[in-house]
Amino acid sequence: MMKRVMISKAGGVHRQAAITLLEMLVVIAVLNIAFLGYLLLADRAMSTAAWGRDMTLALTLAQNELEWWQSASAEARANLGPGDHNFANPTAENIRQPFTARLHVEPVGDSLLLLRAVVQREHWHRPVQIELETLIPREGGQRQ
């Protein structure tokens, strides 16, 4: 602890063992910086936890869509043209902003379709993006 030296008009020198206001301000500044660092860490931890949860949800949504098309009828598959489509499975009603989900369809040869389910979410921490692919027969009924 710093000792303050006081010189009185009488010429005496007094040493006072007290914290000066300047020292107190320094302590407050250090504590504030530490508190700010803690808040930043807390924000990062919360963001990471929320990001992990969103990744899990996005993965489930994408897998649901692929499962749906694995069990789809031959007629539905035949009507599935190349390009981007909205999700068709009943759990897609849970998809709302800021989630976006698209099904990309691409023909492979004459008899197969490549389905790519993409679920994204803009995240303030880091974006969530899941892409899952599967091959299904273009016609011929349900998966055996």
Added chain:
Amino acid sequence: MTRSAPSLRASQRSLRNAFTLIEQLIVIAIVSMLSASLLVAFLFCLRLEKAISAQQTLSDTFAELDRTWRHDIHGANRVSLVSSRASDTLTTVVLIEYDQRDSRFPCRYEISPDRRGRFTLVRAIAGDRKTTTTQTLARELMGATVSLDEEKSLYELRITATAGFDVFHARQDLRIIASGKAQPIKTIFGEVPQ
């Protein structure tokens, strides 16, 4: 009017003591505020840790449920959706029963309530000599439903959970659909009130 030297020194000492008192009051006030801030930060830290743990637990639970449900339905040979609408919330309800490749060891998903009105989802596998292995899949659920789209042979598990508290205390629905090769024995779905 002039003051004597002892009187001047006494006056200066008194003035110095007054400043010291003000400084002490300021210091006490600042220390009090700092202590209060540290206490608030500590309490916030505890709550935050609880919220983050709840979020991570929920994520792990969802991932495990997703994996297990799809694995079980894909590998099931015969599935029986049990008619078990739960009116008594103190009884364990079987949601679904199915046979694996070895039909001697049927599995079932059952849900049991606790005293707080929450549910625990358990996967039970019958073993040899009537022993049953149970695996707790999820705790603290608000509800669970199993349903079947007979036309597409899609089995859906829907659970409702809450995670965290306060601002994080949001209901979270998870719907997992899995295409099953097995035809259902019964077409009645089991449901626990949400």
